[in-house]
Amino acid sequence: MKLTLITPTPPDISAFDVRALSAHVRACGHQCRLIFLPGSIGRLRADREVIYHYPPEVLDDLATLSADADLIGLSFMTQYFDRALQVTEHLRRVHDAPLVWGGVHPSSRPDEALEHADMVVIGEGEHTLVELLECLARGADHRRVRGLWVREGEQRHRNPQRPLIDDLDSLPPFDFSNDDHYVLDPRAGRLRPLTDALLREILPLLPGPGGTLRRAFRTMTDRGCPHRCTYCSVSAIKARCAEDGVPYLRFRGVERVIAELVAVRERFPFVEAFQFFDDTFFARPRAQIEDFAARYRERVGLPFYVQASPSTLNERKLLALLDAGLVYVEFGIQSGSERIKRLYDRTESNERVVAAAELLHRHRDRLLPPDYHVITDNPWETEADAMDTVRLLYRLPKPFGLAVSNLVFYPHTPLYDRAVAEGLLTDTGPALYRKPFFAPRRTYPNFLLHLFTFQHVPRWVYRVLISERAVRLFSRPALLAPLGLVTRVGEGLRLLAKGGGALARGDWWRIARYLQRLRPVDPGVTGRRH
Template structure:
């Protein structure tokens, strides 16, 4: 039986949808596949790109012991985990002499770069391409005839096109959460351990719920792709690669398939207390699909439900059907209030649509937790008036709400990457993209200070209005650059942290405090852009 070991540097929640789907499909294809997850944050990345993550040599040695004897090692990763992927790849090739295949969106968009580090690149979806590659290698054949697998023949790159899309997502097995032949770097233990139910329980994300409680949630995805065309996202870039193919890139699973997965995982792990649908725009489904899902979910699962939306897809009938089924939280992407930046981001929503969506959520206050709204800052084309437009829009939205603030990243080959590259804004890609932090605190300008104030729930609207008057704006502008905004940010975050700690103690959530202390001890802070 051919054997593959999958390495995946991944965010701390261990969702790792891509490699879990690959492991399940490889097992179904008769392969022996081992999964090793390396959870870690990106909170230590610096604005100048000077910090690179690196695993301790002892940890790499443990990973190599698990990979020894494999026919092939796969490495799948997000762009921000590039350095860690390169380190693991070099170790496998240099110390084990085994071939390595790269996969994931980054590798799909950068196959030539991938072949400068790995032996193969899987370009496209790997559920069928990887078993074909593994069987070919086990039989002593090359990869030249495997669709979607790029390789080298001497100095020449062999372009094998794209691995075809899986037309019917229901034909795939569920994400593999069995724990069978799965391992994880456990930071608290300082070593790689089997992914037992207890290890998974500790790693599952804990999200805020009512009465100050935290719920352990299972994250899943019910679709692939996205209906939107955002210029900062690499999903439209990948979608464009398949635009002439027979299968649409945006696909979703059926209600019975999704419910069967949720029944299986909640029965297997009774400590799961909620379900978080990680689809970017779950509300893009038809009303019939949503209503069928809501009825089945209420009858079979009944746990608190969390999901994401966009202003263009949020509708009252869909929202109410899901609330009846247990939906308790919605986060929504707004990104900007500036018409100029909306056009640049290819976000067609108007202020009216954003306000309408926020009003829908606020009207169901009590049944829904306060929403979080996503915004993007730090685009080089965004001036202070653009950021003020975002502040003014957010100030019109009904409180309470939280903000999830992200600094713009030029993910490879997106529309904004191409624009920045053409304008000479990207010189060193590793520093400017792969090692750039996902969140840079808004503490340098007066509009950034106003945006930061909106992360607090009890700032009076009159005060916010006063701070946006021409005179206040002129005074605030004169304070740039100044340590004042940095000091305010530090004081604000200290107060926020103290309030969260007090709330955790009041509700008996000691684990929230110990978890924060453990991350502090390990020097592994999370990206802190989500505030509320």
């Protein structure tokens, strides 16, 4: 059987879900074509509704590439719903092959998905997809395949979700073969074969020591997360898997991971670093961390980047990874307010956050500045809560970066359900999926968060600006517009400083890449102001 998997995906095309599915489907003897549709969500705005769409020539390319498929699948996250829907509607008009949806969003809202697709895979899809393909090959009844919801006229067949896959080493590595892989080239606006050379262009460039940039290969060594944050889709997934008897957080064996990395280095000699996209790499037991570090240092030896959490980060694990080549750590803080942390089910105290930041700071000679994640624009958050976060950041040693994002209500997370129950969410359809992720509102605490992204502001300036008197003064609506102007001027000065530094170093390649990024590369958008 021939499967075509299509994924509207972030620009790095890591797309671990479809790469895992493709690898397993191929290992079971079926054909699989992968089509990546990279695009950002950066145009989503709070003041207008934006709908991404693909131009007709891209849809025609998709129709051509899927013409011989026995089954067409789409996997996507919530913010890519509009793009997945447009692709589905177009393919339904031109092809008779059944369409199946899967991924985080369809698994969270399978009834909604069945309004558009013939079938929905819920949960981990490797075994479900292979069983479905085998039923289609034999002409057998697929309506009872576990993990599959099926639409048959007005009838819906809702089969139970499969248990989580206990042994991750029973699965093949992610499919980065570039064999029968296609990608939307934003420069040409058309689909083209994904070659090794094109993958080299697409892989992200991450900051390295001394102002360098390193081309990084992204992968994952586990599935799951040790936390249960109420804003995250993980909480909804854990709830669905509560009766499985399989731990939600599972690790691939250290040797399997190392073997994959060695193979990647041999296949793609242009890879200069690895970035592990595990939710919390430090969640592995110390013995596994030390085993990984020893093998990685001996057989891989490239710089690598990880994510952590304040509760899993400790010095013995950190030292082992530093000796292996670790150069960067990021972790989530989300809020400095005890009340909001309880709302988020974040159990780390502020003292634990400070201790984790100080640990990284003590090893700053071997690490790049860390990034800390913060959530803003929470409807339950008061100005006092937001200022608690600002004052926590004031306690953390510089330098550090901030990744600030809006609170987004992902379907059927605890915060989503609470917002619906309290009447804060009345439109839970596609309009909700278009809410911006990186567009904080204009408030004084958000201005201060932005100020913390500048590394050389004297501490006395922060101390003055976070005082109660300053908060009362600058929170006045009449002063928020000037603060917005200050923010724009600051960004302009930051850009000039970076550009001046690149010019002084003669770093024309970096300048050219920046100018290239100024060109619009996403699918077109339509929108209307509220």
